Amino acid sequence: MEHILHALANxxxxxxxxxxxxxxxxxxxRWFVQVYATRKHKRVVMPLSFWVLSVFGSILLxxxxxxxxxxxxxxxxxxxxxxxxxxxxxMHLRHHxxxxxxxxxx
Numbered sequence: 476m477e478h479i480l481h482a483l484a485n486x487x488x489x490x491x492x493x494x495x496x497x498x499x500x501x502x503x504x505r506w507f508v509q510v511y512a513t514r515k516h517k518r519v520v521m522p523l524s525f526w527v528l529s530v531f532g533s534i535l536l537x538x539x540x541x542x543x544x545x546x547x548x549x550x551x552x553x554x555x556x557x558x559x560x561x562x563x564x565x566m567h568l569r570h571h572x573x574x575x576x577x578x579x580x581x
Contacts, residue, residue, distance in 0.1 A: 491543025498535025501528050502556075526567050529560035 488496075505528035512520040533556045540549030 495539035502532030526564035533557040
């Protein structure tokens with residue numbers, strides 16, 4: 476217990492921890508956005524802001540784990556969400572463009 480109290484008393488926020496915290500807040504907040512959109516539309520909805528928050532949150536977390544922490548577990552656990560989030564953001568934007576222009580999605 477003394478070790479925990481000592482760690483809390485000497486806690487410092489470094490610039491890279493701030494990057495990590497911002498990424499964590501962005502990545503977590505996307506779920507509040509999704510729940511709000513789903514309740515508003517009364518069906519499951521993944522709005523554009525969900526994917527934007529996912530991409531930027533994942534990138535910030537990945538940067539924190541690569542540069543700020545050099546932690547292979549954090550790197551591996553955030554690498555896949557970056558790829559999936561970017562893919563889904565691109566698909567979302569393509570779908571929106573196709574529905575706006577009337578093009579048929581390929």
